[in-house]
Amino acid sequence: MKINFAEIFAVTAPGLEEVCAAEIRNLLGCAVSITRGGVSFSGGLEELYLANLWLRTASRVLVRIGKVRATDFPQLHRKVKHLPWGRFIKTDTPVIVNAVSRRSRLIHTDRIADTVSAAIGKSLGRATPPPAGDAQTVLVRFEDDNCLLSVDSSGELLHRRGYRTEVSQAPLRETLAAGILHLLKWDGQRPLADPMCGSGTFLIEGALLAGNIPPGLRRTFAFQRWPRYRDGLWQNLVDKAGRDRKEIHIPLVGCDRDGDVIKMARNNAARVKQQGIIGFKHAALEEFMPSAKAGLVVCNPPYGVRLGDEKGLLDLYARMGQTFREHFAGWQGALFCPSDHLVAATGLDFRVAAQLANGGIEAKLFVCQL
Template identity: 40%
Template sequence: MHAKFEIFAAVAPGLELALRDEALERGFRKAKAAPGGVRFRGTWADVWRANLELRGASKVLARIGQFRVTHLAQLDKLARDFDWTRVMRPDVPVRVEVTCKRSKIYHEGAAAERIERALAEELGAPIDPDAQVVVKARIEDDTCTLSVDTSGELLHKRGHKVAVGKAPMRENMAALFLRQCGFDGQEPVLDPMCGSGTFVIEAAEMAMGLQAGRSRGFAFEQLATFDSNAFDALKSPAEPADLAWNFYGSDRNAGAIEMSAANADRASVGAVTHFRHCGTSEAERPQGPSGLVIVNPPYGGRIGDKKALYALYDALGRTLKQRFKGWRVGIITNEASLAKATGLRFKPTSAPVAHGGIKVTLYQTDAIT
């Protein structure tokens, strides 16, 4: 239980550095960005804590073994010789996913069958295509790396949001975009197109110090390595926050406002979040200190005709320039021309991020003057 091994926290490409910074901040020492995620070494307790605390991760994988392999018969033998009992339970269903790259073994389905057979016949575990516990085998350059998906459902599913709107921003991406905007919980946040409230709720949870996975279960609870008492000791009780600022959302869709308020209540942040039914041009600056406006507007190729959206972005920009002096702005969109239509002065952008099959970019401003 105390031996260290490699842990991989996955994230949408383009957000690796932001997740690395969060991992280092959360005490995962020597975390390094890698394509599609962040690597660090740790124990099973670190796996549990990564799932519980890393707001930006989409999955947490535990590397459980590695061996050289060049043909299917060899894979069959090595998979049977592998000590699955160190990690897996014979009474828990499992499924296997294989990817092959630059290797003599290239048939992913055949490779998965060999590993599934080893799990079924040597461990005794049932093979189920819908199993929550997943063994992932990556065969690259004739080296097979075995990992277990310790998360189960994607980690953006926090466990307390029931209602979502059209084309929602995933919670883990929202958390990292907030981080990229410099948000550390010490200022108000407003989203004038809040949809189901993702940015507002995520910002409130961050400010209150709530653990991201506090309301959900994980696949690692079905592994042989799980210790429920040790895991319970990692959980922080939710305590009432006494913040000097609040978090705000508005939307022209009355149903979205109802969704947002209900989601905020389920997330235990209803006391510090406020939602208002109004159009973008009616958004008002809250009383109190300046903060961050962050918004994921409609954009072409997702939920709207791009040509019809320029007026919306123009109205958003005019409202922000007139009423939100001193506030910083973050806008996520897939078209530089739409961002430009706001008339805001943006800082240099970082790498685009895959979101629902579309590449989006975060456009940020300094404080509006």
């Protein structure tokens, strides 16, 4: 029997909502509703599994389990107890409740979390606390005395693809790197280069996109511990993804001046079997040469609030601009950086294409035609 949920919600970083919505439409062919911080859509187990397997820009995928109105804790306990928790949580599964509250009479988030946790235990018929183990996360959001309750189907955040176990300083989240490629309309059909590749995130995400490889292929999910998990359905979706892979016929190249960082990037690429697809070079910025006449050159260069003093980086950005002009004429250029001042030092005609954030730091995606 097909199981349908009232609402599924894909959480995204601010600025990536439209990108994630386009992903969902292309993947599922369904209507979506966009709000700040995410995208809502309807579906059942298959749609939920596909979203976790394939979405490149979502941080996590939630199922809305219910909405109740409560102005005191006994009322909250009574109403939450009657929600269908048994569809999502086994009796022996621990629960972690994360709560937030705005403009509501119930404002003590720790007590909200304790009350919801106790109500879930009562609903599941628990006589004693469950043993330690992988916990199911439940998210509670109070606003104007209305309480929205969701269960997390993803487990670890979706940017944890399973390949990046080695990272350089100030790495870019995988979901953000994939979102930037989408915003730049890079679809795997033109060359991709990163002259400051670090641990290789842009290039590895590019290889997964160009090869039509799902980002969730190497990891597990919280929904696999649910009472109604259908392993046969999941395996069918994974097998189909394997059959739908594409050969990559474009160059994907990156360089970094740090040889140890290049080793990290190569090891990360090997974990998704892309070590023979991506070319990583140990070289200085000025030595980086394109392997084609046109494509996308993109990087997440260091900036003052992230790795050091902005003043000391002006020379680096000037050299970057010179390299782009001399080596990448005819390419599309893109920088992800919070500082207009640093980007101006390149001497290139960059414009702001999007406002995003990286690790809590507001940053911009700058684009120009070289």
